[in-house]
Structures are given as structure tokens and as C-alpha cells.
Amino acid sequence: DAGVTQSPTHLIKTRGQHVTLRCSPISGHKSVSWYQQVLGQGPQFIFQYYEKEERGRGNFPDRFSARQFPNYSSELNVNALLLGDSALYLCASTILRANYEQYFGPGTRLTVT
Amino acid sequence: AQTVTQSQPEMSVQEAETVTLSCTYDTSENNYYLFWYKQPPSRQMILVIRQEAYKQQNATENRFSVNFQKAAKSFSLKISDSQLGDTAMYFCAFMTRNNNDMRFGAGTRLTVKP
Numbered sequence: 001d002a003g004v005t006q007s008p009t010h011l012i013k014t015r016g017q018h019v020t021l022r023c024s025p026i027s028g029h030k031s032v033s034w035y036q037q038v039l040g041q042g043p044q045f046i047f048q049y050y051e052k053e054e055r056g057r058g059n060f061p062d063r064f065s066a067r068q069f070p071n072y073s074s075e076l077n078v079n080a081l082l083l084g085d086s087a088l089y090l091c092a093s094t095i096l097r098a099n100y101e102q103y104f105g106p107g108t109r110l111t112v113t
Numbered sequence: 114a115q116t117v118t119q120s121q122p123e124m125s126v127q128e129a130e131t132v133t134l135s136c137t138y139d140t141s142e143n144n145y146y147l148f149w150y151k152q153p154p155s156r157q158m159i160l161v162i163r164q165e166a167y168k169q170q171n172a173t174e175n176r177f178s179v180n181f182q183k184a185a186k187s188f189s190l191k192i193s194d195s196q197l198g199d200t201a202m203y204f205c206a207f208m209t210r211n212n213n214d215m216r217f218g219a220g221t222r223l224t225v226k227p
Contacts, residue, residue, distance in 0.1 A: 033215070042117075042204050042217030043158070056214050088156060092215075100146040100165075100208055102215060104158035 002027070004093050004105035012111045013081050021076040021108045025093030031055075032074040033102065034066060035090040043090055049074055050096075078110075086112045115140045117207050119218035126195045127226050133180075134190045134221050136205030144210035147181065149190045152220075153201040161203070164188065195225045 005024045013019050025032050031050040035043035048056035049068035063079045072093075078085055088109050092102040116139045126132035138147070149161040164172045164181050171179050176196075180189045192199055205218040 035215075040219075042206075042219050043215075045214045045216070048214065058214065090158060092158075100148075100163065100210075101160075103160075104150075107156045107158075109156075 004091055004103050006089075006091050006105040006108050008108060009106070010109045010111075012113060014113055015081055015083060017081050019078050019081060019110060021078075021089050021091075021110070022073065023076070023091030023093075023105060024073045025091075026103055029093035029095050029103070030072055031094045031096060032068055032072065033092045033094075034074070034076045035092065036060070037088040037090055037107070039087070046076070081112045083112050086110060115142070115207055115209070115216050117205050117216050117218040119205055119221050121221045122219070123222045123224070125224040125226055126192075128195055128197060130195055131191060131193045132195055132223065134192075134203050134205075134223065136188045136190070136218055138186050138188065138205070138207045138216075140186070140207065140209070142209045146208050146210070147179075147188045148206040148208070148215075149177070149179070149188075150204045150206060150217075151199075151201045152204060158204075162190065192223075197225050197227060199223065200225045 007022045033048040034046040037043040045058040047066045052068045066076045068074045088107045090107045091105045118137045145166045147164045151159045162174045176193045178191045202220045204220045208215045
């Protein structure tokens with residue numbers, strides 16, 4: 001079975017630009033969460049979506065937004081990129097909203113110059 | 114606020130020996146889950162072991178076991194018979210029963226030496 005997939009693998013953007021990251025959950029999983037992992041730190045929670053609705057939000061500015069599609073895939077959008085947005089962005093999927101078994105994708109490495 | 118602390122930024126162990134990674138957490142919740150994740154250089158976050166707070170028995174998964182001390186809010190990971198493939202960053206994580214906001218520690222970089 002395919003695991004969680006994310007695209008692109010790597011991305012280089014310029015300050016002020018916009019970026020869209022994509023995630024496809026494991027088949028049958030209805031919940032997707034997004035995390036930001038800055039180099040040398042643990043992941044930090046950004047969003048959780050379940051059944052296409054936002055169910056949780058971390059302490060991130062409004063420049064960060066996300067959505068979930070009817071097939072349960074998800075997009076993370078970041079506007080007005082800052083140098084500090086450079087990080088590994090991880091997507092994790094679970095079967096249910098309040099299910100503790102989270103499966104992570106390989107991540108998208110975003111570099112903002 | 115729920116926080117996770119890993120006090121060992123780096124550790125090393127000889128192949129075939131045993132190593133213990135430390136983790137403490139802070140929460141006022143009673144129902145929660147604790148996890149250890151492994152992140153090798155490939156970046157893929159892999160679940161090593163999980164523990165439900167309501168279970169007194171320590172979780173084990175092959176060479177991996179935990180020492181869960183609920184009163185002390187301590188959750189250490191023991192790796193027995195260390196293998197070169199165990200070299201990775203190890204993250205301790207915490208999540209309450211009612212949401213998927215998983216909190217991670219800063220990680221411990223483990224190096225297994227031949």
C-alpha cells in the first residue's frame with residue numbers, strides 16, 4: 001500500500017512569493033495534519049483537517065492556510081514568504097480525527113531566499 | 114501548556130549495546146498518548162513505539178521498549194542490541210486524546226558506532 005505522499009520534494013522560492021505544498025494521505029485516511037520542522041528542531045503543528053473541515057490550528061500567522069479536498073488530499077498555502085519560512089513541511093494522515101496513529105510523509109523541503 | 118523536553122541533544126552507542134533516551138513532558142490532561150519517532154537522514158518520520166497513558170504496562174516493540182513513569186511525567190526509550198540502522202534523530206511526542214495537535218521535543222541525535 002502507498003504511504004503518505006507529498007509534492008514537491010524540494011522547492012526554492014524568493015521572499016514575498018507564494019507557495020503551495022501538496023499531500024495525499026494513505027488510502028482510507030480521512031484526516032490530514034501539517035507540521036513545520038525548522039532545521040535542528042522538532043516538528044510544530046500547523047493545521048489539522050478532517051472531512052474537509054479545519055479541526056485544529058497551531059500558532060502560525062494568517063499567511064498560512066490549507067484546505068482538504070473531497071478525495072482527502074490536502075494543500076498547504078503560504079503567502080508573502082519570509083526567510084524564516086524555510087523548513088521541512090511534513091504531512092501526516094490518520095484514519096479518524098481523534099485517532100492517535102499518525103503516519104508521516106517524506107516532507108517538502110522549502111528554501112526561501 | 115503541554116511541553117515535551119528532551120535533555121540529550123546528542124548520544125552515541127556502540128553497536129550491539131543498549132542506550133536509553135530521555136523524555137519528560139508537562140500536561141494537566143489525564144488521557145493522552147506518548148510516542149517515539151525516528152527520523153533518519155531520509156527525513157521520513159517513522160513511528161517507533163507508542164504508549165497510552167491509561168496503560169500501566171510499558172510498551173515494547175522488538176528491540177525498543179519504554180519506561181513510562183506517569184507520576185514523574187517521564188517517558189524514556191531503551192534501544193537494545195543497537196544496530197547501525199538505528200542511527201537517526203529520535204523525537205519524543207505527546208498528544209491528548211481529543212485532538213491531533215501532536216507536540217514534539219527538540220530531538221536527540223543518536224549515532225550507533227561500529
